[in-house]
Amino acid sequence: MAMTGVLRPGHVQLRVMNLDDAVRHYRDIMGLTETGRDAEGRVYLKCRDEIDHHSVVLREADCAGLDFIGFKVLDEATLDRLEADLRAYGLDTTRLPAGDLLETGERVRFQVPSGHWFELYAKKSAVGNGCGLVDPTPWAPENKRGMAPLRLDHALLYGPNIGAVQKIFTEVLGFTLVERVLNPEGSANLIIFLNCSIKSHDIAFAEYPEPGKLHHCSFLMESWEDVLRAGDIMSMNKVPVDIGPTRHGVTRGRTIYAWDPSGNRFETFKEDRQPYPDHEPLTWTFEALGAGGGLDYVQRKLHETFLTVVT
Numbered sequence: 428m429a430m431t432g433v434l435r436p437g438h439v440q441l442r443v444m445n446l447d448d449a450v451r452h453y454r455d456i457m458g459l460t461e462t463g464r465d466a467e468g469r470v471y472l473k474c475r476d477e478i479d480h481h482s483v484v485l486r487e488a489d490c491a492g493l494d495f496i497g498f499k500v501l502d503e504a505t506l507d508r509l510e511a512d513l514r515a516y517g518l519d520t521t522r523l524p525a526g527d528l529l530e531t532g533e534r535v536r537f538q539v540p541s542g543h544w545f546e547l548y549a550k551k552s553a554v555g556n557g558c559g560l561v562d563p564t565p566w567a568p569e570n571k572r573g574m575a576p577l578r579l580d581h582a583l584l585y586g587p588n589i590g591a592v593q594k595i596f597t598e599v600l601g602f603t604l605v606e607r608v609l610n611p612e613g614s615a616n617l618i619i620f621l622n623c624s625i626k627s628h629d630i631a632f633a634e635y636p637e638p639g640k641l642h643h644c645s646f647l648m649e650s651w652e653d654v655l656r657a658g659d660i661m662s663m664n665k666v667p668v669d670i671g672p673t674r675h676g677v678t679r680g681r682t683i684y685a686w687d688p689s690g691n692r693f694e695t696f697k698e699d700r701q702p703y704p705d706h707e708p709l710t711w712t713f714e715a716l717g718a719g720g721g722l723d724y725v726q727r728k729l730h731e732t733f734l735t736v737v738t
């Protein structure tokens with residue numbers, strides 16, 4: 428098997444300021460399926476083509492934002508190895524018990540120098556995508572509701588010390604730098620896009636003074652047509668839109684950025700690039716992030732919200 432180690436972002440736990448409004452957004456407007464609620468009141472949801480029990484966990488809190496992101500790893504031996512590797516690198520790790528998140532095995536949690544909390548886990552109950560395992564259907568009609576994203580795809584996080592974060596992800600966790608945007612001086616990276624697969628990115632970080640911030644969680648759509656259709660659904664439901672529909676020059680992703688009722692940005696996204704680990708990373712100058720269409724290839728402008736609005 429070529430794909431080992433860290434497989435993918437498997438879940439995000441989001442803080443929302445009103446649980447009912449958030450459930451209406453993620454379940455009824457976006458069309459994720461609710462798969463459970465726990466004793467703490469957290470709500471678990473999954474996208475229609477995901478196999479595992481959940482990818483989005485909503486927790487009611489006083490302020491919006493991201494509690495943590497979990498990455499699924501191949502198996503328990505990989506989890507043990509990566510835990511040891513993180514410790515050998517000098518990071519503190521803690522183990523959360525199986526069942527702390529519904530239907531999820533033990534998680535190895537650690538904080539990176541941007542202030543974000545990550546966790547690795549090897550086990551989560553497979554509930555399936557409704558298509559079956561023998562003579563499967565291509566999609567399950569009962570799960571194709573609302574915007575109907577296929578899966579949680581990636582997140583862009585804002586915080587300090589992204590150079591140190593990049594080292595952890597590439598040197599310990601086996602990620603590859605795929606694309607980057609330089610700072611205005613050209614002296615360091617302002618934004619880095621990393622994958623652990625051949626996705627255009629599995630995680631991205633932007634240099635920002637405040638630690639632990641969320642720029643967006645992204646959801647993969649089946650087609651560009653479905654991104655536009657998601658835009659229709661946003662308008663019908665008065666979901667506030669930030670940017671798009673357009674294409675990012677950086678990563679080539681076709682996109683809409685919009686906000687959930689708590690102000691957490693989310694993206695409906697159709698990827699358009701599959702970089703292998705042997706490909707050279709692509710570099711964008713800061714000037715090209717705006718005028719070169721890095722952020723918005725159609726309008727070629729640096730929308731102010733991109734650099735300033737985070738939760």
Ligand code: M3P
Pocket residue numbers: 583608618645675676677678679680694696716721722723
């Ligand atoms: C994405 C994406 C920038 C592009 C961001 C890209 C920073 O959010 O999912 O492709 O210009």
Ligand code: FE
Pocket residue numbers: 581582583643645680694696
């Ligand atoms: Fe994105």
